[in-house]
Amino acid sequence: MTTGASVMEDDIDSAGAVVPTLHRRISSAFDVFDHESNHTVDVREIGTIIRSLGCFPTEAELHDIIAEIEEEEASGFIRFEKFLPVMTKILMDNQFRPIPEDLLLQAFEVLDEQKNGHLEPKELTKYLTQEGEPFSQEEMDEMLSAALDPDKQLVFYRVC
Numbered sequence: 001m002t003t004g005a006s007v008m009e010d011d012i013d014s015a016g017a018v019v020p021t022l023h024r025r026i027s028s029a030f031d032v033f034d035h036e037s038n039h040t041v042d043v044r045e046i047g048t049i050i051r052s053l054g055c056f057p058t059e060a061e062l063h064d065i066i067a068e069i070e071e072e073e074a075s076g077f078i079r080f081e082k083f084l085p086v087m088t089k090i091l092m093d094n095q096f097r098p099i100p101e102d103l104l105l106q107a108f109e110v111l112d113e114q115k116n117g118h119l120e121p122k123e124l125t126k127y128l129t130q131e132g133e134p135f136s137q138e139e140m141d142e143m144l145s146a147a148l149d150p151d152k153q154l155v156f157y158r159v160c
Contacts, residue, residue: 019088026087029053030080039080043070046078053087055096059133065090108157117158121148124155 029052033041041049047062057065069082090096111127112119121144128135135143147155
């Protein structure tokens with residue numbers, strides 16, 4: 001029989017093992033962008049680092065995170081010591097999880113009025129640059145370079 005106290009001790013032990021592992025993951029992701037090896041990264045890289053750790057905040061949420069970890073006098077750089085505790089909490093709290101695949105599929109189906117299983121690049125660009133939280137042209141170009149079928153010049157969201 002397990003007592004309440006031993007269950008709590010087990011939780012503390014497992015959290016104690018999780019935190020060092022998270023710190024290593026965060027440090028590794030941060031280090032990729034620490035080009036000067038001085039424990040700082042360009043503030044513009046923070047979104048990429050956070051996404052590489054499996055978190056997908058909106059641009060507004062990303063700005064809030066940056067505001068929390070940025071120095072009082074904005075330098076354009078983020079220090080690892082400020083980033084680590086904030087990112088650890090985000091990961092421990094499972095914040096900014098990716099949208100489930102079935103919801104993404106539903107979103108594409110709504111945009112695909114003919115239900116063809118694909119979208120025209122021009123149509124997708126219109127939706128993603130003019131609605132909701134708009135993509136920049138650079139983001140669209142990057143996304144289309146990966147998603148566009150080179151032969152049919154279509155973006156397939158459903159396997160045919």
